[in-house]
Amino acid sequence: GRTCRHTSSPPTMAEEEVVAPEAPAAAEPEEKKEKVLTINDLKKVNKPDEVVLKEKVAEEDEKIAALQARLTAIKESLDSRDNGRGETNSELAAAKAKYNEARAESRRLQQEKRNIYDQISAADELKKQQQDLTQRLRSELSFFSVEEIDRKIKSLEAHQQTSSLSIKEDKKIMEDIKKLAANKPMIKQYDEAQESLKGVREHHNNLYSQLKAKNSELTSFKEEEDKHREEMDGARARDEAKRSDNSGLLKERDSIRGKVNEHRDEIRRLRDEFNKQRGEFLKYQKDVREIKNREYAKYKAERQKEYEEEKKRRDEEEAKRDPWEEEKAICEQLISWVGRYLPKKVEEEKKEDAPIDVPKGAKLHRGKGTNDGEEEDPYAGLIKKKSKRKGGKDAAAPEKPKAMKIALGPEDFAIFEKLGFKAPSTTEDCPKLYDELLEKKEWLKTAPPKKKKPPPAPPPAAEAPAEEAPAPAEGEFDLAAHEKAELEKKQADAAKKAKEKEELERLNAEKDAKLAAEGKRAAGGLHKFDPDEVDVHGGSATADDFMDAFGF
Structure with missing residues (x-):
């Protein structure tokens, strides 16, 4: 074995005897064995010619x-x-x-x-x-x-x-x-x-x-x-x-x-x-x-x-995240939207006639448009004045607002259905819907957490390939399956194109045979036609024949 010392004095006999049994060189082969080779570590060998x-x-x-x-x-x-x-x-x-x-x-x-x-x-x-x-x-x-x-x-x-x-x-x-x-x-x-x-x-x-x-x-x-x-x-x-x-x-x-x-x-x-x-x-x-x-x-x-x-x-x-975050945002949006279609409330403030203190000897006159002869005629107040409008109705009576149709798109219906409401078709439905939305908003503030949806069951595969890799654990990304699906998709597209090409060639062959049986000439590239019928200088064909000749 070989040891490295950082002291200036040489090792003593006792130190050499102690150090001798240690074999760090034996650990080196283990380290070399554990070293993972890469392509750069290999000496490139060219193929013999x-x-x-x-x-x-x-x-x-x-x-x-x-x-x-x-x-x-x-x-x-x-x-x-x-x-x-x-x-x-x-x-x-x-x-x-x-x-x-x-x-x-x-x-x-x-x-x-x-x-x-x-x-x-x-x-x-x-x-x-x-x-x-x-x-x-x-x-x-x-x-x-x-x-x-x-x-x-x-x-x-x-x-x-x-x-x-x-x-x-x-x-x-x-x-x-x-x-x-x-x-x-x-x-x-x-x-x-x-x-x-x-x-x-x-x-x-x-x-x-x-x-x-x-x-x-x-x-x-x-x-x-x-x-x-x-x-x-x-x-x-x-x-x-x-x-x-x-x-x-x-x-x-x-x-x-x-x-x-x-x-x-x-x-x-x-x-x-x-x-x-x-x-x-x-x-x-x-x-x-x-x-x-x-x-x-x-x-x-x-x-x-x-x-x-x-x-x-x-x-x-x-x-x-808040599990009801999306529903709360939709609810706020719908409340704002439905509020625009609510009818305007006309509040009539009724003022009660208070007793007026009139000085002694003074006379109270009516305003413009009143009949001063009412005092003399006790029945004058029973005569109703006709309104200028047709029918003689009271002009001050409020009219009921007309119901207007609301036009919505498919995505709007989906937004209402997400909260469990039916989209309003007219403005008459808006007041009730507005109250329900307010109740829904209050409910969402204290709503319990959502139930987690179970993972969807995998679709039944047709027939697994010969070399099927072990299925990945739940939640893992299967790279091999993804690459295999991409390859199968490309192969299916290529097969579909080849089939369409064969079908087109078969139709052209049938058309060639039909034209040959009728004694006509066949011309054209992808789509065959009779040049005697379709000709730039005038043929016997109609516009439909011309469209058929070019595959339209």
Whole structure:
């Protein structure tokens, strides 16, 4: 372990013995393990360019082809010399023919073996894909047959119908039934994946059987080829002992063969290097994908936390508000509005005639318009004066105000109904409504708190998708469900547009066929029409035909 001291004096022996057992270095790996990697911490690995690999391999193949051509020329030269030596080379020629025949057969078998290896590689890739699909489906399924799911659903329904459950328990049972019903399509997909995997495995085993048989056959031909090579080498050795002029060609041939092997080794090296880079790139992709998934999960959790905090804040603000605040404001507004339509009260103040003190000997005269002869005529006061108005009614009598119709809009009716009143249709209804509004205002001052409305029940979903995420807790914001709903909406709109386009194309096709059957010409782009009927220089069609031609 290593310790850091801030004193100037070196540690004593006792201090070193005490400090030695401490191992802070052991904590460092734990801290390193706890460190969360990000994309910036990863060393970027570029995807290897397969085109560059093919170009380099093609260059090496061209060099090998040039060397092979030189080998063929040397071989032909040596063969021509061998054939020109007469009967002494008959043994070598026969041995060569047998060797070439065996070698050709061996190469054919090697090519077939390589083809089988290619098929095995493709089968391995397909097998891996099917295994991944099967494992993924198996991890998502809790039951593996439709009968088991039906039995489980019936069991849950029976438990729901025969047991006394709370709302939360009943809701949970309904969600379990939905999830079980959503697993039915996945069971079919899982069975198909199992069947496909079984077929791939059988094909894979068949290829390995073919490869084993081909290896046995190739081994047999290799042994025969080696046997003929030994015979040919013996015949050549006996022949070369008689001649020494071909030594230069033989050395060149051996040198070219070495170069061919070097180029083939280079091709193998290039492929190995490409496969190594490809493996590193795939590992880098996997690490990046895991980091992104982790970051998305963290982001989703933060969004959920922000939503919960915002919801909590809104709930607190809602709890502090007056529950009848809106109703009080509406009530004040309606009282002011209804008060404008109340009839004006005419208050007549009746003044009682008080006794007037008249001095002795004075005479009281009536005012203008009075009849001074009343004193002389005792019946003069009984005569009523006719009013100037028609009918002779008293002009001072108040008239009853006429009822006027009040015009209201739909939103006005909604405001009255919010307080439980019926909107007035005429001004006659306003006095009574005004008193009721005043009573409502007084009641709102001491009104009890409102009853909280229960949360609305979720609408029954049609059929849950195969990969259904767990339902969020009550009050939480489900980001995945929101994104999924947006995607489904876009897909539905696209399907609707495609359907409308198909319908329009079908109608145009029917119209084309109809015009063709009538011997008419069809023109136009989106909407077809007969140019003989609709023409700028005058046609036989009417305005309706013209409108139909352009889809109106």
